[in-house]
Amino acid sequence: xxxxxxxxxxxxxxxxxxxxxxxxxxxxxxxxxxxxxxxxxxxxxxxxxxxxxxxxxxxxxxxxxxxxxxxxxxxxxxxxxxxxxxxxxxxxxxxxxxxxxxxxxxxxxxxxxxx
Amino acid sequence: xxxxxxxxxxxxxxxxxxxxxxxxxxxxxxxxxxxxxxxxxxxxxxxxxxxxxxxxxxxxxxxxxxxxxxxxxxxxxxxxxxxxxxxxxxxxxxxxxxxxxxxxxxxxxxxxxxx
Numbered sequence: 001x002x003x004x005x006x007x008x009x010x011x012x013x014x015x016x017x018x019x020x021x022x023x024x025x026x027x028x029x030x031x032x033x034x035x036x037x038x039x040x041x042x043x044x045x046x047x048x049x050x051x052x053x054x055x056x057x058x059x060x061x062x063x064x065x066x067x068x069x070x071x072x073x074x075x076x077x078x079x080x081x082x083x084x085x086x087x088x089x090x091x092x093x094x095x096x097x098x099x100x101x102x103x104x105x106x107x108x109x110x111x112x113x114x115x
Numbered sequence: 116x117x118x119x120x121x122x123x124x125x126x127x128x129x130x131x132x133x134x135x136x137x138x139x140x141x142x143x144x145x146x147x148x149x150x151x152x153x154x155x156x157x158x159x160x161x162x163x164x165x166x167x168x169x170x171x172x173x174x175x176x177x178x179x180x181x182x183x184x185x186x187x188x189x190x191x192x193x194x195x196x197x198x199x200x201x202x203x204x205x206x207x208x209x210x211x212x213x214x215x216x217x218x219x220x221x222x223x224x225x226x227x228x229x230x
Contacts, residue, residue, distance in 0.1 A: 006157075009155070034218065036221075042223065042224075043119075043205060043221040043222055043223045043224055044158075044205065044207075044219075044221040045221075046218050046219075046220075049218055090157060090158065102160065102163070102173075103148070103160070103207070103209075103219055104160075105150075105157040105158040105159075106157055107155060107156060107157040108157050
């Protein structure tokens with residue numbers, strides 16, 4: 001079935017440590033790829049997006065993501081996590097078979113940052 | 116400031132009492148959509164609209180109605196709310212270029228409780 005998978009429901013990282021959040025998709029053709037962040041009580045904010053081209057994408061707040069076609073993955077990374085990064089992170093895709101019209105979300109990963 | 120505005124932010128209502136959640140965007144976006152967010156399920160699309168007077172069902176449309184009489188507004192209507200519609204609701208808008216959806220901008224969310 002076509003889907004977006006975020007295998008980690010919760011992740012705890014120490015402040016200053018590196019972070020990687022996983023995202024896999026199962027669509028026949030490479031969709032558009034996004035990462036959104038939701039801080040407590042807030043709406044969703046776009047961190048970064050991939051449409052085509054360079055597979056390493058830079059985003060806001062020091063985040064980056066790497067698209068790997070062979071693994072159908074779009075993992076989010078940050079070299080040094082800050083306490084303010086504690087939030088819920090959603091991977092999302094716009095699949096080609098919807099005419100690039102529909103945004104489909106993963107179930108989210110909640111990031112906890114320990115002192 | 117470019118934004119998507121939802122009202123109300125919080126709403127407690129009783130089963131069967133019709134309600135409307137408003138959504139307005141000031142970016143002249145063609146595409147608008149409604150999502151509900153439930154723990155462990157991520158965001159699921161309820162309805163979307165490609166333009167004025169053009170709406171279509173998303174993944175979980177049962178129990179909801181929408182209308183798109185003006186480009187900037189996309190209200191969500193619950194004719195007879197039930198407790199299983201207790202959720203966090205998000206409105207989003209995006210620009211569609213060449214039939215390709217670009218990044219979505221989200222409202223702050225409406226937390227609805229149906230008792």
